[in-house]
Amino acid sequence: xxxxxxxxxxxxxxxxxxxxxxxxxxxxxxxxxxxxxxxxxxxxxxxxxxxxxxxxxxxxxxxxxxxxxxxxxxxxxxxxxxxxxxxxxxxxxxxxxxxxxxxxxxxxxxxxxxxxxxxxxxxxxxxxxxxxxxxxxxxxxxxxxxxxxxxxxxxxxxxxxxxxxxxxxxxxxxxxxxxxxxxxxxxxxxxxxxxxxxxxxxxxxxxxxxxxxxxxxxxxxxxxxxxxxxxxxxxxxxxxxxxxxxxxxxxxxxxxxxxxxxxxxxxxxxxxxxxxxxxxxxxxxxxxxxxxxxxxxxxxxxxxxxxxxxxxxxxxxxxxxxxxxxxxxxxxxxxxxxxxxxxxxxxxxxxxxxxxxxxxxxxxxxxxxxxxxxxxxxxxxxxxxxxxxxxxxxxxxxxxxxxxxxxxxxxxxxxxxxxxxxxxxxxxxxxxxxxxxxxxxxxxxxxxxxxxxxxxxxxxxxxxxxxxxxxxxxxxxxxxxxxx
Amino acid sequence: xxxxxxxxxxxxxxxxxxxxxxxxxxxxxxxxxxxxxxxxxxxxxxxxxxxxxxxxxxxxxxxxxxxxxxxxxxxxxxxxxxxxxxxxxxxxxxxxxxxxxxxxxxxxxx
Numbered sequence: 062x063x064x065x066x067x068x069x070x071x072x073x074x075x076x077x078x079x080x081x082x083x084x085x086x087x088x089x090x091x092x093x094x095x096x097x098x099x100x101x102x103x104x105x106x107x108x109x110x111x112x113x114x115x116x117x118x119x120x121x122x123x124x125x126x127x128x129x130x131x132x133x134x135x136x137x138x139x140x141x142x143x144x145x146x147x148x149x150x151x152x153x154x155x156x157x158x159x160x161x162x163x164x165x166x167x168x169x170x171x172x173x174x175x176x177x178x179x180x181x182x183x184x185x186x187x188x189x190x191x192x193x194x195x196x197x198x199x200x201x202x203x204x205x206x207x208x209x210x211x212x213x214x215x216x217x218x219x220x221x222x223x224x225x226x227x228x229x230x231x232x233x234x235x236x237x238x239x240x241x242x243x244x245x246x247x248x249x250x251x252x253x254x255x256x257x258x259x260x261x262x263x264x265x266x267x268x269x270x271x272x273x274x275x276x277x278x279x280x281x282x283x284x285x286x287x288x289x290x291x292x293x294x295x296x297x298x299x300x301x302x303x304x305x306x307x308x309x310x311x312x313x314x315x316x317x318x319x320x321x322x323x324x325x326x327x328x329x330x331x332x333x334x335x336x337x338x339x340x341x342x343x344x345x346x347x348x349x350x351x352x353x354x355x356x357x358x359x360x361x362x363x364x365x366x367x368x369x370x371x372x373x374x375x376x377x378x379x380x381x382x383x384x385x386x387x388x389x390x391x392x393x394x395x396x397x398x399x400x401x402x403x404x405x406x407x408x409x410x411x412x413x414x415x416x417x418x419x420x421x422x423x424x425x426x427x428x429x430x431x432x433x434x435x436x437x438x439x440x441x442x443x444x445x446x447x448x449x450x451x452x453x454x455x456x457x458x459x460x461x462x463x464x465x466x467x468x469x470x471x472x473x474x475x476x477x478x479x480x481x482x483x484x485x486x487x488x489x490x491x492x493x494x495x496x497x498x499x500x501x502x503x504x505x506x507x508x509x510x511x512x513x514x515x516x517x518x519x520x521x522x523x524x525x526x527x528x529x530x531x532x533x534x535x536x537x538x539x540x541x542x543x544x545x
Numbered sequence: 546x547x548x549x550x551x552x553x554x555x556x557x558x559x560x561x562x563x564x565x566x567x568x569x570x571x572x573x574x575x576x577x578x579x580x581x582x583x584x585x586x587x588x589x590x591x592x593x594x595x596x597x598x599x600x601x602x603x604x605x606x607x608x609x610x611x612x613x614x615x616x617x618x619x620x621x622x623x624x625x626x627x628x629x630x631x632x633x634x635x636x637x638x639x640x641x642x643x644x645x646x647x648x649x650x651x652x653x654x655x
Binding site: 230 | 576579583584594621624628632635636639641643646647650
């Protein structure tokens, strides 16, 4: 594999455009067109980038060690970043309609959200990973505060406090690994841990593992941080929530894979991650049942489905990792669809999509159809994409002799359906004596976004081999045998 | 004479009615009922999962969960209270998770 210069642009280009947007923040048309054009450009860069490594300092390998900051670009990375780029384009169109005033800085934050996610996904370096997590936290704060409500400010402040714990913990973990192995490159650290004598180091390494998992919990919004992460989704603007949930999924997969590579073969590490994932999956979906606003329901379902991804990663076999990665991609697609549908509802009736709205199907039947597709996909109903990945997760659990885990996945699937349709009935189907007034309109660009995401839900459900052909090589490389 | 099914249902409905004031047939009410059942079932499943470590341990945990479920029911409202986005509450649980994550694997494999 050779040095791939375009791979670095996936991170560097959005940062440069963010600087330009900051400089020209008062020029509304300039900001809008630059943001949308850069989102398309990022998609093209991802598609044109060749597989391989990118070495920033230009020193690939020196005396058997990798000295420089290193990015890895495989078919999985191309596929994951393609989906993220697609979502950035849809977010750019939605933000250009919804956000009023001088939105340059806000657009810059959305681009930096993309950059920090790409950084975490691509990096094979411990320091770079830590920087990605810290930058992502600050960007999330900026994106959520832009919503402007008191709830958004409160959620951001709490999230930033948790960052102080989780981010610093990750730094401690990296320092321990550097102290034990003497290397900062993840591949080198994996090699060192598997070949050197760890006699006397185990308590220290388990502490590094614990801090690493806390960072994983934090970026994914897993239990016990799930109430604060759910606040982040429900108080941000819906198009921003669509991008933030994609960021959380891709970063949790990136960190989860690194944990598997570094600590996955140590006793009881994957079992403890599995318990946390199970708790998150159930707690999230039960809390979703107790909400009435569709955005709040979606916020908790995002958290819950993060638990499903965590289940696959924790089982850690090649098949389970494939299932987890497929579930993460599917989650990004159908939750993106549902959050953008919330944006459409708000634009249409100028109200939150909550109980009391009613009978929306008569005013916007095609929007209702997109919401049904997204909800069916999220509930794991065939032949949509959520069904395929949840079936794979169930098979992965059964194949390692964990039928209890398969039952929990089924619980989550069924309860997602109940939680979503409890809310959707109130908003879309319930007949009303006094009809809600249509005060706005849904732009064609938003309809096109919903259409494309719906098509992806159907295509990935009917032809799962298509996404799996990108995912399976990565899963085969990281996969381990289940220890029991 | 009520059937067993009706009796259990009525019992559960009364538990939830006690903590949720309003229309008994509302969407919110159905949400709490499903949540209550989900949580109880999940706790039992989690207890059974302890068989991975040791079967006698799973039996003890299962019995403890059964006793706790009876004592603390209805658990949905308590669960909701424990899952507020209160900063101190989240930090408390986060520190407990960190302690468990660093000690349990060490105990088992170190």
